Amino acid sequence: MIRIENLSKSFGQKKVLDCIDIEFNNGKVYGIVGENGVGKTTLFRCISGLETYEGNISSDVDNLKDTLGFLATEPFFFSKITGKEYIRFLVNARQVKLTNIEDKNIFDLPLNQYISTYSTGMKKKLALTAILLQENKVFVLDEPFNGVDIQSNLLITEIIKKLRELGKTAIISSHIFSTLAETCDEIFLMKSGRILKKVDRKDFADLEAEMKEFSIGNQIAKLELK
Numbered sequence: 140m141i142r143i144e145n146l147s148k149s150f151g152q153k154k155v156l157d158c159i160d161i162e163f164n165n166g167k168v169y170g171i172v173g174e175n176g177v178g179k180t181t182l183f184r185c186i187s188g189l190e191t192y193e194g195n196i197s198s199d200v201d202n203l204k205d206t207l208g209f210l211a212t213e214p215f216f217f218s219k220i221t222g223k224e225y226i227r228f229l230v231n232a233r234q235v236k237l238t239n240i241e242d243k244n245i246f247d248l249p250l251n252q253y254i255s256t257y258s259t260g261m262k263k264k265l266a267l268t269a270i271l272l273q274e275n276k277v278f279v280l281d282e283p284f285n286g287v288d289i290q291s292n293l294l295i296t297e298i299i300k301k302l303r304e305l306g307k308t309a310i311i312s313s314h315i316f317s318t319l320a321e322t323c324d325e326i327f328l329m330k331s332g333r334i335l336k337k338v339d340r341k342d343f344a345d346l347e348a349e350m351k352e353f354s355i356g357n358q359i360a361k362l363e364l365k
């Protein structure tokens with residue numbers, strides 16, 4: 140369980156997160172949606188211990204950072220290490236015993252090549268593989284479906300469902316509503332650095348319709364396409 144209370148974050152004069160209160164329970168998958176720049180990544184970075192903030196983030200695990208896997212939108216890598224070395228490094232950091240990394244190469248990545256030779260999607264899949272093999276309890280996945288091929292997206296969807304079955308917590312941001320609708324138990328809609336509403340699975344269709352109306356509205360008409 141993760142409890143976020145009164146969380147605020149500013150960059151200089153700009154308040155990006157404004158008094159956020161959320162609770163994430165074990166064995167549940169949560170979606171965070173909202174316009175570009177609304178603060179999703181900042182929220183994820185706060186939860187993952189990568190930003191300072193005002194307010195409180197507590198958890199039922201002793202040291203949340205040690206059991207949390209954060210998948211960044213564009214993960215950072217040192218270029219002159221191979222995929223296998225990267226996985227080995229991350230897994231060792233959590234003292235997880237792993238004998239044969241090749242056996243766990245579910246995305247068929249060229250693990251013996253330098254990461255500098257990987258495409259954007261391959262890098263994302265490598266980072267995801269590593270945090271999965273770390274046996275984390277909490278997964279904070281910032282746009283896990285973005286830039287990844289269709290087969291991998293299907294696999295990631297099933298992996299997220301499996302994480303739920305295993306009693307883990309997954310918090311996901313995505314701009315693709317259908318992927319969230321398929322995987323999430325609850326979706327939080329962010330607006331202006333705040334949580335505007337929490338929507339249960341049974342109401343996802345209404346949320347999608349509302350978001351479509353809000354975002355599309357008469358915008359296309361304005362273009363006067365001919």
Ligand SMILES: Nc1ncnc2c1ncn2[C@@H]1O[C@H](COP(=O)(O)OP(=O)(O)OP(=O)(O)O)[C@@H](O)[C@H]1O
Pocket residue numbers: 150155173174175176177178179180181182
């Ligand atoms: N390190 C930083 N310094 C200054 N401003 C920042 C920093 N990081 C984020 N911001 C600002 O905070 C706001 C929220 O950014 P954030 O990346 O959290 O949004 P987001 O909801 O994840 O957006 P997107 O959907 O485009 O990924 C933006 O206005 C961004 O410019």
